[in-house]
Amino acid sequence: DLVGNKDGINAEYGNNCGYYELQAVLTHQGRSSSSGHYVAWVKHKEDNWIKCDDEKLGIVKDEDVLKLSGGGDWHVAYTLLYGPKRLAIWEEPEEKKEEEKKEEEKKEEE
Secondary structure, rough: OOOOOOEEEEEEEEEOOOOOOEEEEEEEEEOOOOEEEEEEEEEEEEOOOOOOOOEEEEEEEEEHOOOOOOOOEEEEEEEEEEEOOOOOOOOOOOOHHHHHHHHHHHHOOO
């Protein structure tokens, strides 16, 4: 029996939805493959990422990660890492649940 947890992820089989989202980017900064510098960009929350540049860590926004298209001495996306997209499980509002419960009780009385 497949039952998802509160994050929409099945504990045994992983992501039930089949959707994935970008979770990390490894970039190379430099003009050639024989020289340069590597930096990791890891998604932290919603629109915040952590830039891991050797021992220096910093918070950056989505817009900064989207600029990693490269060119000249700027960062070139080298490796993209994806993970399962966590979907929220839709729950009916309490009022609707109460209305349905009252309707069921009426049917039982009839």
